[in-house]
Amino acid sequence: MSSPTRISQLAMLIAQHTATLDRFFVESKLPTPSFEPDALSSLPIPDDAKEVKAAQLELIEACAELQALVTGPKEYLHYTAYVSIRIILRFKLDKSFAVGESSTFEAMSRFSGLSVMNIKRIVRHAILNHRFFQEKTPGIITHSALTAILAKDALARNAMVVQLEEFVPAGIKGFSLANNSDKGMFDIFAEDVSRGARFGMLFSKEDEPPSMLINNYDWDSVQTFVDVGGSHGSIAIGLANHFPHIQCTVQDLPETAREGASRLQESLKGRVDFAAHDFFTPQPIEADVYYFRSIFHNWSDKYCIKILQMLIPALKKGARVIIHERILPTLDTLNSLDAKRAIKMDIGMLQLLNAQQREQDEWPELFRRADARYRYVGAKKPAGGIRWIIEATWEG
Structure with a gap:
């Protein structure tokens, strides 16, 4: 008997972990998550419910991977217009090594002129959030299906560049440049009290207790x-x-x-x-x-x-x-x-x-x-x- 395909494995994992979460909602007398106005704003899973927390994390990962696989790499490119992708395209990191070969953060740094530190954080952000590139061995970068398309398909790559360069908000330039200023963010906010207060409110809610x-x-x-x-x-x-x-x-x-x-x-x-x-x-x-x-x-x-x-x-x-x-x-x-x-x-x-x-x-x-x-x-x-x-x- 042949082994189950990856999408079948993911479907089984999703069913298994969904059952764990669903059981938690029923036993805790909580409403099932939905998009209705009165839905739970967050899932109140207690810290000691380790099995439920683990199921939630694995379910999120499995759903994201399954969505990417069944969308297809070429179509999935249209949903990845974020800052790390724009940097990868602008500095041609997807073309810095051939499909089927591998690279390193140091080699990509030499190719692009960006520092090793920035290459590492940008590439890992793109891997984790957009499935651009792969890092199966620490420090060794290979292409993913998405970056392979960018490297090989000029029309697909051009479409992605136009989306990012022509339609992404100017804020992606960096805060000071986007504000036509040579001052830093804190100085700019100090001159605009209401704007500074609005930004501060974003971080006013504690993300973890004292x-x-x-x-x-x-x-x-x-x-x-x-x-x-x-x-x-x-x-x-x-x-x-x-x-x-x-x-x-x-x-x-x-x-x-x-x-x-x-x-x-x-x-x-x-x-x-x-x-x-x-x-x-x-x-x-x-x-x-x-x-x-x-x-x-x-x-x-x-x-x-x-x-x-x-x-x-x-x-x-x-x-x-x-x-x-x-x-x-x-x-x-x-x-x-x-x-x-x-x-x-x-x-x-x-x-x-x-x-x-x-x-x-x-x-x-x-x-x-x-x-x-x-x-x-x-x-x-x-x-x-x-x-x-x-x-x-x-x-x-």
């Missing part, structure tokens, strides 16, 4: 804590509520610090305070821990190094730096929702700020380049969290 940090770090030996760029202080407030012995300071731009102080509950005054501070200037406060939440991914390496160097005037021996943000996935963890979010965020940082998410092995080097007296401790990802707790200590 408990992911609070419950996954040893705070007993910490007496003083500085949240650098801490906005209105949600992390510091959560920490102060759980650990009354910790004195917390939240630093941000003057208006944000004033607003945070005005919102602070009376019971925490004296244990949580707010201060205006620009993290590109010398740190004025000596503390046990300096904490950065989703700050470093807004800046390229040279600026991150400066942020770390500006801490040095205040650092005492044994002081800790905690960086709390996403880490780019490795090849063996790419097929997960969390990995997709991290890679999409990485491309977003490239578009808006010419900045980046980082891989786990890039963090020790970043601290070393800032100052050899930093000692990298490590990085860990709490169960159920999306951010990693990245830590270094000051040995000076």
Whole structure:
């Protein structure tokens, strides 16, 4: 008997995982997902329902793969007009090596003139989200059915280029250029309060609770804590509520610090305070821990190094730096929702700020380049969290 085809395998997987999810909805007395106005806005699968969560992730992957296969590579090209694809076409990465051969990030970098770092993030984004290229062996890139068509079919390739070059919004140029400005995104938003507020609202909803940090770090030996760029202080407030012995300071731009102080509950005054501070200037406060939440991914390496160097005037021996943000996935963890979010965020940082998410092995080097007296401790990802707790200590 012949083995089942890939589309048959996917259909069976979809049926199996759909049954698991359907059983969960019935047993939990939840409505079946739909597109009606009163449908569930998200699926309330608890963290301890590991079988159901795994079924959900595998079902999403199987459905996406089956859709791509039964659409056909030539037709599927019309549904992939995103930033990584535009870059691939503009720099002719699909033509950088022949169909049937393989390439590397380094070879594609030499061909295009783009850095190895940018080639890696762009190609992996395209693989994961659009099935452009394949990376079955780490660092070895081969064509997929889609990029093979682009490489061989001039008419199909031209149609894709016209869609992207003529119809995609000008925002894909990069934020500053799209705004006819030589200023960065934050400066542009500072000049347009309503627009800045609208953008800020996008990130106002917590994507993970403060408990992911609070419950996954040893705070007993910490007496003083500085949240650098801490906005209105949600992390510091959560920490102060759980650990009354910790004195917390939240630093941000003057208006944000004033607003945070005005919102602070009376019971925490004296244990949580707010201060205006620009993290590109010398740190004025000596503390046990300096904490950065989703700050470093807004800046390229040279600026991150400066942020770390500006801490040095205040650092005492044994002081800790905690960086709390996403880490780019490795090849063996790419097929997960969390990995997709991290890679999409990485491309977003490239578009808006010419900045980046980082891989786990890039963090020790970043601290070393800032100052050899930093000692990298490590990085860990709490169960159920999306951010990693990245830590270094000051040995000076």
